[in-house]
Amino acid sequence: MKPTLGWAGRALAFGAPLLFSLPAFAQDAEPVLDTGDTAWMIVATVLVMAMIVPGLALFYGGLVRTKNMLSVLTQVTAVASLAMLMWVIFGYSMAFGDGGGAFMASFNKAFMAGITSDSLSGTIPEFVFVAFQMTFSAITAALVIGGIVERAKFSAVLIFVALWLPLVYYPLAHMVWAEGGLIFEWGALDFAGGTVVHINAGVSALVGAIILGKRIGYQKEIMAPHSLTMTLIGTGLLWVGWFGFNAGSALGASGGAGLALINTFVATAAAILFWMLTEKVLGHKPSLLGACSGAIAGLVAITPAAGNSGPMGAILLGVVAGVLCCIFVMTIKPKLGIDESLDAFGIHAVGGIIGSILTAVTMLPALGGPGGDDYVFGAQLIIQVQAVVVAIIWVTVGSAIAFTVAKLVTGLRVSEEVEREGLDLGEHGERAYNY
């Protein structure tokens, strides 16, 4: 048996011979619409939407200073909107259109050409699949903002995203999830986007933080989060939405969705507790920000493994991600001196790398994973590492190009005066709070 591939494998199977051991799809039968699958996937899609606005917006917004709150909310909302339009115009076609090679599909579905309300993707309407995928591209673009908040110009953020999506996101989504894609053909396991979403967003955020430079006063002035209450609300919305993200990646109301659901609970719970425990061991107090960070670390780490792990494997992943992300963020990052403001790299990229590589481990039947009798651990581990390395190189080069062009066009960074006064007034002419 081939390892279970996420929704991408199955989704792309529409119209083509159906892959893998899915009893519902007989080899030669025409795919038919399943109302249960469709209902779940519409719910999953809007759950992922809730992760962006308000989830991620509040999570990130609470972490910045009062004077920059509104700019973060505005950036997340605008970036997600831009990504949605670009997705239906040409992004979907580049990633999941017909034909294509190792790095991108084609433009034959640009402007949603040929897709009607009767078109199917597996057992769900193709428009539902398009929308589900659209939310992934939107949240990934919005996640990158975490590395560059409190100093990037609004115009620069939009230009960066407009370039970064076709340079980085669409090709990577195609490479990892689409039939014919480079990493997909290796047989790499990425159930719900450990590589495409989290390593991608985290590495891009780091590249952006380096090109943009540190915030004025970094490591000298107080830059404490202005509202951890909102960060907790955002964390809760992200966790809830993540059930759509992970369990939705089964692309139907199935046993695989149920497995992803339970894994998304327990990996997160383990990472929360172990992040706080690590804080304690490092000589600090167990903090709410630690709990929120641990939640994201666990959610990120379980993403590639959501359907490729048993619940005990998921707990293991949560523990490892909670401990290692905490150590990275608390001790290694301050020494690097890179102002990657909200730890998009420290949590999404580090957690994503841990999750992607350890997916080879959690697949093991001995750990309760869904690997079959012919599952070869060593070979899979090499494939996972290879996928991570290729993704990191692709993302680094692509996002460096996108940030550099944005810098040439807009200057990238706000003036010192605006940075000190706050981006809320300087960039948007309004405040988050009037009291």
Next chain:
Amino acid sequence: MKLIIAIIKPFKLDPVREALSDIGVQGLTVTEVKGYGRQKGHTEVYRGAEYSVNMVPKLKLEIVVADDLAPRVVETISAAAATGSIGDGKIFTLDVGGAVRIRTGETNRTAL
């Protein structure tokens, strides 16, 4: 008349207010303030970034009383606000030139 300004720990407001009522103080004004003395603030850690917070939150009480009551007020606040640990606060006494109750037009002692 004397103006007594007391900087105290926020959680000591209720005991101080009760003790002052017991000795016949009619009213006081409270302001949330920040500052530092020998206490020098504290440290907060957010994801590994340590911030030393130099300004500590305190409450400032302002009380105007007749000259003869002033020493008792100072004594009372001093007793009620004390914990014995660093950062308990300070009390200042100033002379007041005049007072008016706006509603009635009463002045000085009768206005208190």
